[in-house]
Every structure is written in structure tokens, then in C-alpha cells.
Amino acid sequence: MELLDDQDELIRRYIVSTALNGVGEESGSYCTPRGSHIIRAKIGAGQPVNSVFVKRRPTGEVYTPELGAQSPGRDWILTRILWLSGCEPGRNRLGSVDSMRRYIYIHGSPDRAKMGVPGSKGCVRMRNEDILDLFDRVVAGIPVEIVEAA
Numbered sequence: 001m002e003l004l005d006d007q008d009e010l011i012r013r014y015i016v017s018t019a020l021n022g023v024g025e026e027s028g029s030y031c032t033p034r035g036s037h038i039i040r041a042k043i044g045a046g047q048p049v050n051s052v053f054v055k056r057r058p059t060g061e062v063y064t065p066e067l068g069a070q071s072p073g074r075d076w077i078l079t080r081i082l083w084l085s086g087c088e089p090g091r092n093r094l095g096s097v098d099s100m101r102r103y104i105y106i107h108g109s110p111d112r113a114k115m116g117v118p119g120s121k122g123c124v125r126m127r128n129e130d131i132l133d134l135f136d137r138v139v140a141g142i143p144v145e146i147v148e149a150a
Contacts, residue, residue, distance in 0.1 A: 001013070001106075011137070012134075016126050017117060021122075026096055026097060032104070033092045033146060035146060037084040037144040038142065042135060043056050045080075048062055049079050049129075050064075052078060053081060053107075054077070063078050068112070075121050077123075078109060080108055081105045082105060082107070082131075082138065084099050086098060108125075108131040109125040115127060
């Protein structure tokens with residue numbers, strides 16, 4: 001993932017993980033949607049690193065490997081959430097392709113989550129230190145372009 005300034009100059013590059021199922025926009029596909037999006041909401045400011053979120057709310061839990069072992073199949077959403085909203089009606093907005101209704105986020109992940117390889121259920125996973133950095137650099141409404149890697 002690349003963070004660019006207003007002149008399209010590179011500010012920062014992050015290694016992320018996108019969907020295990022690849023790219024796609026259809027609800028229920030567990031794919032990462034492509035196209036133009038905005039950050040609709042920034043969630044989790046002030047929460048501790050490794051805070052666990054369910055339905056965009058902190059549960060009060062802080063992720064540990066022991067907690068992870070208790071729920072091995074759980075899709076952990078940690079630390080901060082940047083909730084994406086599609087901007088292209090029929091592609092990633094409205095109907096069965098709506099990224100926001102699909103709850104597509106950029107979010108933190110357990111340290112054991114591999115980055116640089118597909119692994120999520122549609123979201124963009126980041127290392128916790130990276131989501132903290134990105135969260136502090138962006139504002140709600142900023143554009144996000146998700147493109148399929150060549």
C-alpha cells in the first residue's frame with residue numbers, strides 16, 4: 001500500500017495483506033473490492049495497541065497469543081479501523097457490491113498474521129504499528145484507490 005501526498009509523491013509504503021479469495025466486489029465473496037473509495041470513518045482513536053474490535057466497537061479485550069489460541073478461526077480486527085466506502089455506483093457502491101455495507105476496512109492484525117500475501121476475508125490487513133502510523137496521517141474523506149497488482 002502506498003500513501004501519496006497531494007502531488008502524488010510517495011510519503012510511505014506499507015506491506016499489507018488483502019483477501020485470500022482475491023479481488024472482487026460481490027457481497028459474500030470475501031474478496032477485496034477494487035476501485036475508488038474514501039475513508040468513511042476512522043475508528044479506535046485512543047484505544048490501546050491490540051484492542052479487539054467487533055462490529056466496529058472495542059470489546060475491552062486486548063489481543064494476546066493466548067486469546068488467539070482460544071479462538072483460532074476468529075478474524076481479528078485490532079488496534080484501529082479505517083472504514084471504506086465505495087465511490088463507483090454499480091462497481092463498489094450500492095446494491096450487492098457496496099464496500100461499506102460489506103464492512104470493508106483497513107485494520108490492524110495479530111503479529112502472527114502474514115503480510116505481503118493474501119489472507120484476509122476482504123479487508124486490507126496491516127501490522128499494528130503501520131495502522132497506527134497511517135491512522136494518524138489520514139483524515140476521513142480522503143480518497144483510497146484499490147488496484148489489482150500487476
